Amino acid sequence: MIKNLFKISDLWILLGFLVIYIAVFDTKIDVGGDNAGYYILGKSISSGLGYTDIHLPNANPANHFPPGYPIILSAFMNFSDDFVFLKIINGLFLFFSLLMLQRIFERMAVSKSLSILAIIFTIINAHILRSSMILMSEIPFLFFSLSSLTCLIKWNEQGNIFWRSKWFWFMIVLCAISYHIRTAGIALIIGVCLFMIFEKKWSGAIVFVLSFLCLSLPWYYRGVKLGGNSYLTQIVQVNPYRPEEGLLNFSGWLDRISNNIFRYLNQEIPNGLFPNFEIIYSSEEPKGYFIYGLILVFFIFIGTIKMPRLRMMWLGYLTSSVSIFLLWPSVWFGVRFMLPLMPFLFLAMLVGLSNSISFIQRKYLGQIRINSSYLIMLVCFLPLSQLSTMRSESKSNLPLEYSNYFNISRYVKSSIPENSIVCTVKPSLFYLYSSTKSSRIPSIIETEKFIHRLEDLGITHVIIDQLGYSSVGRYLMPAIEEFPQRFNLIMQLPNPDTYLLEFVRKD
Secondary structure, eight states, X not given: OHHHHOOHHHHXXXXXXXXXXXXXXXXXXXXXXXXXXXXXXXXXXXXXXXXXXXXXXXXXXXXXXXXXXXXXXXXXXXXXXXXXXXXXHHHHHHHHHHHHHHHHHHHHOSOHHHHHXXXXXXXXXXXXXXXXXXXXXXXXXXXXXXXXXXXXXXXXXXXXXXXXXXXXXXXXXHHHHHHHHOGGGHHHHHHHHHXXXXXXXXXXXXXXXXXXXXXXXXXXXXXXXXXXXXXXXXXXXXXXXXXGGOBOOHHHHHHHHHHHHHHIIIIIHHHHHOTTSOOXXXXXXXSSHHHHHHHHHHHHHHHHHTOSSSHHXXXXXXXXXXXXXXXSOTTSOSGGGTGGGHHHHHHHHHHHHHHHHHHHHHHHSTTOOOOHHHHHHXXXXXXXHHHHHHHHHHHSOOOHHHHHHHHHHHXXXXXXXXXXXXXXXXXXXXXXXXXXXXXXXXXXXXXXXXXXXXXXXXXXXXEXXXXXXXXXXXXXXXXHHHOGGGEEEEEEETTTTEEEEEEOOOO
């Protein structure tokens, strides 16, 4: 029994993971707002307050993030709510995901060496490692999505009629959990369904879809009662961060799809698979990365059509994922959306590269033969420089602008009334250290309407920060400049200048 559960190869995965993970582990809180939002929701559940945005003025029921990851966090918060402890839990999710990936890859690829190389690429990938050290849903989703695919593979290999297989029913439950961890996990559901259709498992596909719908209905109806799912609302907007720009029309959808195609080829795919191709989104688009993206897509395409086994499973998952990536608002950029797919992209890339090398050897090198795996191993050295960068960053302090922001948060906790409400660019991040209700800066250009909105929200204080988000300069600063008598300076921190202002309400 134990022999079937654990393999010798698991040992080198454990050792490799521990060495790298400990070397680059970062104890600092991630400065992304979503990471704080998940923590707050987990804290709300573990405190018995339900699925509630306890950091917002009215503490309304939460409806933005799906509940899966906050529920996972709340379970572990029964042991400790320390940031570092919860980061380590995400690391454990990555480790067990690596074990499942090895088993799945060995079933997909004939060459065991290519499976091992794909695992190595996954372990040393800076984006995957970073996601395992922050409180975000990508790595837990990877774990549960791989669990779902493992059950799908076992059911498919058994050849049993679906109702006689425990793996089929486990798969349904795990797929539902995956979807409730990440809304974009609908790609997994569609991918599994496409695989059943490709394999002509019609009755299984129908039962799978109906069962999944039943399991997802409670969350859906809860969202309807609360005004609809915010993700679905934002997807159809031109810019979710500037709602005044309205909804997409037909030409807008075409522009979004074309822009996303170019961005993924020019930025996300090269940078995602090889973080050496560093992307700084605030600067000009990188030159030449588009060619790298095309080359990588070529090898992934070759690897997909040459995948020895389970090709249809991978093709279904890839097709559904790409479709969602292309429809996603282009302002939601970054590698993290494709992160759960990246281990499979590594495998497909390596299979494609191996087949291409073998073809060149057969066609042009005659009797000269070099094992393609040895040549491919040289590519593994490319991402290693990023591990050194990650180690340096893990030892560094927070950027000064965030240090100032958190110091003002701590001041607010100790020095202003408990019933205060602060208007800030990152309410969830601000709440972590202030424990004070806060509200996002209203997206209202007209200054007078902006002031009225602050009054309606019950705002008592506002923060001018240097975190780099446009809402401060676009909405808050014009109102302060036009109505300076409504804002009193309470605190100022220099380098960079960060301000806490009292908002003077009219009686």
